[in-house]
Amino acid sequence: MPPPDADLHPEATGLARKLVNEHSEPQPLKLYAGWFCPFVQRVWAALEEKGIPYQYIEVNPYHKPRSLLDLNPRGLVPTLQYDNKPLYESTVVCEFLEDAYPNHGLRLLPEDPYVRARMRIWTDFVTTRILPSFHRFLQFQPGNSSIDTVRSEFLDTLKQFADAMDEQGPYFLGTEPSLVDIVLAPWAVRLWVFDHYKGGLGMPEEDRAGSAKGSWPRWRKWLAAIESRRSIKETTSEMEHYLPIYQRYADDTAQSELAKATRAGKGVP
Ligand SMILES: N[C@@H](CCC(=O)N[C@@H](CS)C(=O)NCC(=O)O)C(=O)O
CATH class of the missing domain: 1.20.1050.10 (Glutathione S-transferase Yfyf (Class Pi); Chain A, domain 2)
Structure with a gap:
């Protein structure tokens, strides 16, 4: 039986809904996300701050779909797919975005x-x-x-x-x-x-x-x-x-x- 946490509203609403709609087209960089998740929000906000093209994919991490487990054996969101390779752990992913996209938008890591x-x-x-x-x-x-x-x-x-x-x-x-x-x-x-x-x-x-x-x-x-x-x-x-x-x-x-x-x-x- 799925845990009680699995019972959530299925998708983003309000302003976040609009952003999801704007990022539904396939992109080499994919964010496996849960709209409610604060760890996801770290990565999602970092992507927005840097203006990096990405595809937003909503998953329920309490149901742990195969698509998520194949990328992240821990079955947690956020999980990133970059060039078909997986990455996870929100802080690591944010640092990666700065390293991989140094000339995009906001600098997340100070130079000094x-x-x-x-x-x-x-x-x-x-x-x-x-x-x-x-x-x-x-x-x-x-x-x-x-x-x-x-x-x-x-x-x-x-x-x-x-x-x-x-x-x-x-x-x-x-x-x-x-x-x-x-x-x-x-x-x-x-x-x-x-x-x-x-x-x-x-x-x-x-x-x-x-x-x-x-x-x-x-x-x-x-x-x-x-x-x-x-x-x-x-x-x-x-x-x-x-x-x-x-x-x-x-x-x-x-x-x-x-x-x-x-x-x-x-x-x-
Ligand atoms: N250390 C992880 C934590 C991620 C995390 O706990 N995500 C939650 C959603 S907010 C999750 O996927 N939970 C699934 C579960 O608890 O089974 C990170 O920083 O990315």
């Missing part, structure tokens, strides 16, 4: 080796620290520990991220976005889940009363820039179709690899 390495530290921080604590908070059930603990652990990861940003911004490294912004953006635009299911995100208004500086004003400046980015808006579907999916996480009944990893106290699959 030090800045590039530092950006990778924070890209890794997103996946190994922010995302697991996002999910511990989202999947929290009364009786385990206290929701205040998981909430403040999550906020602390966001604060560390904000504190590492360029002071002016608005993006992490400064005036232009880069990979580190794109890897967090899909979760940043899903923060509504905490208001909807967990009694609020609980982010302080400001660090110090009246201060324009500090972590949270900087976080909000970053978030506003991310939320208004075309590549993020146009890869986001209508809210109503995310609700049943996130309800399963909020109830901790989801059976996805990510949900199971969170329950087992592990990192992102």
Whole structure:
């Protein structure tokens, strides 16, 4: 029997629907995607930012069709097919897009080796620290520990991220976005889940009363820039179709690899 997670709206909606329609023609570069998936949104936004021609192919990774398993034995989206060869793991795929298409659109990786390495530290921080604590908070059930603990652990990861940003911004490294912004953006635009299911995100208004500086004003400046980015808006579907999916996480009944990893106290699959 397919897991409950397999029961999803079958296709992208809203602005994302329009983008899917524009990318339905066969191309040498194919993105096997799920419209709802934040890891997919990383790669999808990177493709859009760089203006790389691609074909969008919707698959349900909880049904794991043969077409997906043949390319990626783990059966996860995003999976890329490039010149008939498979690639997966969203961050690796984004880096690959920069390497393979260096002269297209936005530069995802800074040229300076030090800045590039530092950006990778924070890209890794997103996946190994922010995302697991996002999910511990989202999947929290009364009786385990206290929701205040998981909430403040999550906020602390966001604060560390904000504190590492360029002071002016608005993006992490400064005036232009880069990979580190794109890897967090899909979760940043899903923060509504905490208001909807967990009694609020609980982010302080400001660090110090009246201060324009500090972590949270900087976080909000970053978030506003991310939320208004075309590549993020146009890869986001209508809210109503995310609700049943996130309800399963909020109830901790989801059976996805990510949900199971969170329950087992592990990192992102
Ligand atoms: N580490 C992977 C994670 C991808 C992932 O977990 N994708 C989810 C959808 S959001 C999936 O395919 N899940 C199928 C499953 O859990 O069986 C990446 O960064 O690409």
